[in-house]
């Protein structure tokens with residue numbers, strides 16, 4: 001059978017199993033079809049701490065998970081609310097310092113500092129970004145980038161919060177297993193929580209703000225309010241990551257305002273596929289280890305890094321997961337020409 | 338100004354740089370009527386709606402809705418009072434299916450207050466309510482149309498979706514900006530009874546229209562704008578007989594085209 005007589009036909013799978021919200025699942029195959037990818041993802045993530053023996057690379061897994069929280073927040077804001085945020089460093093820094101201060105000055109345990117820094121950090125970030133919410137596109141992005149730079153200099157100049165030394169002696173996690181499994185569970189929870197949120201009624205309002213903000217106002221809803229709620233969610237995820245980071249390193253300092261926290265989540269979204277949420281998450285688990293590995297090459301790593309990004313933008317500009325999801329929902333067969 | 342007036346507009350002025358888009362425009366709309374606004378292109382009709390509904394800050398002037406001063410309020414607050422508007426250039430959420438487009442207005446404080454929990458109360462959840470509204474406005478319930486992405490809908494349905502967004506807010510007054518334009522004659526013919534039905538349901542309508550024939554079938558009074566100024570106002574026959582109106586229309590476009598279009 002030569003390919004001249006036959007060609008490959010690609011079909012979208014029936015709407016039955018694809019439409020979200022309508023679960024007319026009739027067979028085990030269809031249940032498997034729906035559940036399998038999620039199962040692989042969850043099991044895969046939870047196996048990482050067991051499969052990776054070296055202490056150094058175990059730590060990298062935790063850091064990648066923190067970046068994943070940032071990437072989820074970035075993808076949520078960019079593709080479901082229409083806000084391009086470079087606020088990763090801002091969120092991490094605020095959450096990190098808040099947790100460290102709560103722990104050191106008030107003596108609160110990790111069990112309290114992390115949730116409090118998550119909510120408190122989200123509140124601080126949202127309030128500070130409130131004036132920028134009416135700004136669009138790159139202007140909003142610039143403001144989110146300006147805050148971490150400014151806060152860094154303020155802490156340096158006024159020598160507050162330990163100045164350039166940072167806050168030392170923050171409580172650590174009881175052991176590596178707790179440290180790793182807690183953050184991995186948080187990441188999984190955040191992913192499925194956000195996926196659910198964007199399909200809830202309030203999620204449709206967020207998507208409405210992105211699609212057509214004037215129509216949202218004509219619908220009797222304040223776009224500033226819903227943008228603020230969305231920023232609260234994303235900055236909460238980032239602050240949670242920051243708080244975690246402080247407890248992992250038992251230290252909080254101005255390097256938590258480093259631009260890596262703003263840039264890597266975006267790169268991960270480009271690679272993983274914007275708008276899929278899971279893509280940016282996986283992007284972090286790919287990029288963060290690579291960037292660790294490239295550390296050996298010193299400053300040259302930026303070049304490798306840029307090459308990888310450029311390759312993705314040129315050859316798979318839609319991102320891996322957008323491509324993978326489309327392929328998963330199609331099946332191919334040979335038909336006679 | 339009588340108590341029956343649902344909307345009172347006094348001396349709205351608005352200029353864009355050098356262009357005086359509106360100059361001292363005043364009019365009243367009575368509860369329950371269909372009030373038409375006509376005028377050549379660029380005469381300031383859309384700007385007038387934008388000023389009333391808060392989408393544009395007017396330079397001066399006052400707007401009273403149900404006797405309450407709503408001038409310079411933000412658009413979402415005005416919409417929540419039941420004063421809604423359609424957009425001349427349709428503004429659907431293209432990435433959402435038609436019925437999910439309506440979940441956004443159903444999520445508004447007004448719709449939630451009026452409809453009870455989840456915007457449906459006894460009627461059901463928001464998805465069900467939006468299918469009901471779409472059916473009322475002319476989407477076939479048992480077809481795929483309400484479930485299609487807004488980006489794949491033709492103009493006729495998008496115009497209906499604009500009206501549906503207003504209806505989801507349980508409005509008392511709808512300002513319609515050219516809901517007939519871009520539609521075929523048969524589509525317009527099917528929209529007219531819809532407008533009549535809204536009026537029967539007690540909704541007051543202000544309609545900007547170029548399709549004078551269809552407008553005059555439903556409107557009790559019309560106002561004419563030209564270069565941002567109000568020329569005249571009254572029952573359709575009298576207004577069209579007005580010399581100033583004929584002149585304004587003949588100056589830019591052909592009056593006959595609009596009036597006697599088959």
Ligand SMILES: Nc1ncnc2c1ncn2[C@@H]1O[C@H](COP(=O)(O)OP(=O)(O)O)[C@@H](O)[C@H]1O
Nearest residue numbers: 353356358376377378379380381382383384385
């Ligand atoms: N946002 C704007 N910026 C500048 N000029 C505008 C704006 N909106 C409307 N105009 C001008 O105001 C005048 C009235 O426009 P518009 O209200 O859209 O007229 P109509 O709806 O009657 O066709 C036009 O001259 C138009 O160019």
Ligand SMILES: [Mg+2]
Nearest residue numbers: 382383384425
């Ligand atoms: Mg107009």
